[in-house]
Structure formats: C-alpha cells, structure tokens
Amino acid sequence: MPRIQCPRCLRPQSHCLCPLIPSLDSRTRVLLLQHPSEVNHALNTARLAALGLKNAELIVGEVFEDLPRLLSQTGYQARLLFPGEDAHPMQAYTASDEPLLLVVPDGTWRKARKMLHLNPLLAALPRVTLAEGGVSRYRLRKAPGPGALSTVEAIVQALETLEAPTSFAPLLKPFEALIEGQIAAMGEETFLRNHTHQ
Numbered sequence: 001m002p003r004i005q006c007p008r009c010l011r012p013q014s015h016c017l018c019p020l021i022p023s024l025d026s027r028t029r030v031l032l033l034q035h036p037s038e039v040n041h042a043l044n045t046a047r048l049a050a051l052g053l054k055n056a057e058l059i060v061g062e063v064f065e066d067l068p069r070l071l072s073q074t075g076y077q078a079r080l081l082f083p084g085e086d087a088h089p090m091q092a093y094t095a096s097d098e099p100l101l102l103v104v105p106d107g108t109w110r111k112a113r114k115m116l117h118l119n120p121l122l123a124a125l126p127r128v129t130l131a132e133g134g135v136s137r138y139r140l141r142k143a144p145g146p147g148a149l150s151t152v153e154a155i156v157q158a159l160e161t162l163e164a165p166t167s168f169a170p171l172l173k174p175f176e177a178l179i180e181g182q183i184a185a186m187g188e189e190t191f192l193r194n195h196t197h198q
C-alpha cells in the first residue's frame with residue numbers, strides 16, 4: 001500500500017512536520033534552487049526552510065529559464081551562497097543596506113556545481129559565504145570540512161548573521177524533529193552512513 005504523503009512537507013502523513021513549521025518574516029529574500037535529486041531525499045531541509053519563511057521561494061530544476069526575472073527583484077541585491085575565490089563572508093546589514101536576495105543552490109557539491117555550469121547567470125552572481133565556524137549541530141553529512149551544514153542550518157546561520165540580533169531558530173524545529181525521528185528509527189550509525197551526501 002503506498003504511503004500517503006503530506007502534499008505540503010512531503011513527509012508521510014503520519015509523520016507530517018507541518019505543525020512544527022513556523023511562518024517567519026525576514027528582510028532577506030531567500031531563493032532556493034533545488035536539484036531534482038533532492039526532492040525525495042529523506043532530509044529535504046530546503047523545503048522546510050522555504051515553508052518556514054514568508055519571504056522565500058523554492059524552485060526545483062536543473063536549468064532555470066526564469067532566472068532573469070527571479071534575480072531582478074526590485075529592492076534586493078542578488079547574492080549566491082556558494083564558495084568561491086571572491087566570495088565575501090556575510091555581515092550584518094547596516095541601516096542603508098538593501099537586503100539580499102540570497103540564492104541558495106540545494107544539492108550535493110557536484111550537483112550544485114553542475115547547476116552553476118548550466119545556469120551562467122547563477123555562476124556570474126557575486127558570492128557570499130557563511131561567517132567562520134559554522135559547525136552542524138548534527139554532523140550528519142560526509143562533510144568536506146567542518147563548515148558543512150544542512151541547507152536549513154546554513155540559511156538560519158546566514159539570516160542570523162545578516163539580520164542580527166533576530167533569531168531564526170524556530171526554523172530548525174521541524175528539522176530537529178526529523179533528525180530525532182530518523183535517528184531513533186534506524187540507529188545513529190546507519191543513519192550517518194546512509195544520509196551523508198555533500
């Protein structure tokens with residue numbers, strides 16, 4: 001019998017996370033570009049971030065035809081959250097700053113690089129990175145370095161840096177529940193082995 005899925009959070013209906021998902025305001029607009037391979041991943045944290053922020057949008061694809069329109073939102077300066085030689089660590093907004101349209105590729109490093117390659121407009125965006133020392137509380141992924149965070153954690157850290165001292169911690173609530181459920185269900189070791197994909 002197929003499991004019934006919640007159409008909003010895409011979890012099985014019996015484990016729907018929607019009651020835990022907040023509805024937060026942010027000055028920053030977040031645009032999540034999700035590789036199709038992530039959609040049915042057990043830890044679809046990009047979707048949790050997109051649902052929990054009023055000023056966020058998630059688009060699934062590999063080639064994004066609509067990018068010129070998506071990136072030219074008036075009142076925002078578009079930045080790509082991705083490492084690069086010229087990437088600048090984010091800092092708190094000053095009073096005169098236009099808020100960012102923070103573009104966040106969601107996929108493994110390899111898939112994310114491919115997305116940049118296929119979408120030159122993305123690759124051409126000025127880049128920003130998280131401030132030093134972002135360590136995942138969960139360390140669930142085979143991380144290339146200590147800074148590797150899940151997508152929702154990276155977004156929380158970015159927003160808390162840009163919009164300090166506002167807290168975006170409620171965005172992590174459904175993620176925490178998801179993690180706890182996953183770990184309890186399969187044992188931590190198996191979980192770590194199977195759910196690492198950066």
Ligand SMILES: [Zn+2]
Binds near residue numbers: 006008019
């Ligand atoms: Zn749901």
